[in-house]
Amino acid sequence: MHLKRSVAHLALASVTTLGPSLTLAAGPTAYVTSETAGVGVIDLDQMTLAKTIAVGADGPRGLSLTEDGKHLLLANKNTSDLSEIDTSTGEVVRRVKIGKNPEFVRVLRGYAYVTYEPGEDGGPPSGPPADATKAPAGAGASDAAKQGGGGPPAGKDDDNANSPPAEIAIVDLKSLRVLRSVKSGHETEGVEFSADGKELLVTNEGDDTVSVYHVGTGAPMRGIKLDHGSRPRGIKRSPDGKQYVVTLENTNKFVVLDARTLKPIKTVDTKMGPYGVAFDPEGKRLMVAASRGKTLQVFDAKTFEHIADVPMGMRCWHFSFTPDGSKIMLACGRSNAVYVFDATSYQPIKQIEGLPLAWGIVTYPHSAGSIE
Numbered sequence: 001m002h003l004k005r006s007v008a009h010l011a012l013a014s015v016t017t018l019g020p021s022l023t024l025a026a027g028p029t030a031y032v033t034s035e036t037a038g039v040g041v042i043d044l045d046q047m048t049l050a051k052t053i054a055v056g057a058d059g060p061r062g063l064s065l066t067e068d069g070k071h072l073l074l075a076n077k078n079t080s081d082l083s084e085i086d087t088s089t090g091e092v093v094r095r096v097k098i099g100k101n102p103e104f105v106r107v108l109r110g111y112a113y114v115t116y117e118p119g120e121d122g123g124p125p126s127g128p129p130a131d132a133t134k135a136p137a138g139a140g141a142s143d144a145a146k147q148g149g150g151g152p153p154a155g156k157d158d159d160n161a162n163s164p165p166a167e168i169a170i171v172d173l174k175s176l177r178v179l180r181s182v183k184s185g186h187e188t189e190g191v192e193f194s195a196d197g198k199e200l201l202v203t204n205e206g207d208d209t210v211s212v213y214h215v216g217t218g219a220p221m222r223g224i225k226l227d228h229g230s231r232p233r234g235i236k237r238s239p240d241g242k243q244y245v246v247t248l249e250n251t252n253k254f255v256v257l258d259a260r261t262l263k264p265i266k267t268v269d270t271k272m273g274p275y276g277v278a279f280d281p282e283g284k285r286l287m288v289a290a291s292r293g294k295t296l297q298v299f300d301a302k303t304f305e306h307i308a309d310v311p312m313g314m315r316c317w318h319f320s321f322t323p324d325g326s327k328i329m330l331a332c333g334r335s336n337a338v339y340v341f342d343a344t345s346y347q348p349i350k351q352i353e354g355l356p357l358a359w360g361i362v363t364y365p366h367s368a369g370s371i372e
Contacts, residue, residue: 028323029087029364031072032331032338033060035357039072039085040338042329042352044322044363047340049352053090058083061359062105064112064372066173069364073112073173075102082114082171087364094176098169106191106372108215111179112171113200115188118164168202170218182218185209189233194259195241203232203246210235210246210262224262227251233275234370238301239283247274247288254288256304268304271295276318276370280343281325289316289330289370296330298346310346312339318360320369331358 028044039053039060059078065071065087072085080102084094102116166188167181185204188211192201199221200213208230211223226232230248232255237244243265244257254274256266273292279301280287286299289312296310296319313335320329321343328346330339338352338361362372 030320030322030329030338030361031063031065031087031363032355032361033063033074033359034355035059035061035077035333035359037354037356039063039074039090040352040355040358041090042338047327047350047352049354051090052354053085055083055085055092062103062114062371063360063362064105064107065362065364065366066107067366069366071173073105073107075105075114075116077101077103080116082112082169082176084173084176096171096176096178098171098178099167099181102169104189104191106193107173108193108197110173111216112169112173113191114169114171115166115184115191115202116169117166117187166204166206168200168213168218170216180218182213182220185211190235190246192235192237192244195237201235201244203235205231205233205249208232210244210257212262222262224257224264226255234277234288236277236279236370239279245277245286247277249273249275252290252293266304268299268306270297271309276316278319278321278368278370281321281368287319287328287370289319291316296328296341296346308346310341313337313351318370320361320363320371321367323363323365323367325367329361329363331355331361333357333359 030042032040036056038055040049041051043050058076060074060076062075064073072087074083081095081097083092086093098114099116099118102114104115106113165186166184168184169181170179172179186206188202189205190203200215202211208226209223212221229250231250232246233249234247242259245254247254252270252272253267255264258265271290271293274288274290276289278287284301286301288297296312298308312330313332315333316330318331328341328343332339336356340349360371
């Protein structure tokens with residue numbers, strides 16, 4: 001363990017730490033959050049770690065890019081906020097307080113949706129700003145979460161059901177203000193949108209539910225209760241918009257839900273600890289990162305038959321295809337690296353070191369992946 005940490009630190013020392021006076025490269029780029037080092041900037045033409053944006057003290061985890069790629073948004077655990085980075089300079093230009101333990105962030109049509117766990121302290125600013133008072137607050141648990149009975153898996157704190165639920169902060173990216181905050185289930189994880197952009201779906205691993213809200217207003221719409229103790233984490237819409245795939249970390253499966261009814265269509269076995277999930281750019285394959293099994297699994301996107309297993313590193317939660325679709329990049333937190341594979345043959349290409357506790361990865365131009 002000490003040797004691995006030393007290697008990671010040496011690798012970081014050889015990488016340029018980006019300051020306000022330096023400019024990022026304009027070519028195809030991947031951004032990787034490192035919970036202790038900041039944001040790694042990978043040059044996809046050279047497939048090397050070009051720079052590190054030194055915001056490690058913030059504890060960045062979830063990340064998402066604006067549509068034009070000019071701004072990178074980070075959910076920061078240590079500072080309990082959402083920060084906005086100018087991708088041309090690497091400089092933090094704005095921040096907004098979110099609340100305790102922000103984790104996942106997604107962007108849609110000028111708004112960011114940020115999951116967090118308020119607990120007894122923190123939380124977004126009290127009351128919506130003046131321009132949001134006419135919209136429904138949407139604060140309230142989903143129908144699925146209200147059903148209860150999910151509870152934590154064995155070994156989990158039994159007080160989980162009595163703790164405050166997670167929430168989703170809706171942030172206006174023009175003003176970078178929290179418009180409203182929506183109460184969700186316990187330990188909200190994955191975030192996805194419906195094909196028509198009208199629904200926001202989240203997985204709640206603490207009470208084994210998927211909750212659905214109206215995009216923008218946050219009004220609760222519907223939900224589904226999954227198997228007790230299954231702990232749903234990743235969620236991804238199928239390319240045709242007719243289904244959602246949800247990974248179940250504790251039961252080592254993924255479930256396919258009908259997008260219209262949310263009824264389960266099929267359940268498929270995986271290796272241990274599935275989390276990140278994404279369809280390939282052509283919509284022919286489904287990729288699942290079974291983190292505890294140290295395997296990226298490949299399935300047929302239509303039949304969900306198993307195709308291949310790809311060995312990967314430790315705690316690989318999230319991954320992305322490169323913009324040209326030729327490679328798959330996995331952020332492997334306990335390996336302190338990004339693993340790169342050929343997207344057709346699944347053969348390893350290289351490991352990009354120097355990213356301690358890598359959490360998530362996105363690219364610009366935008367590409368398919370477990371986050372975006």
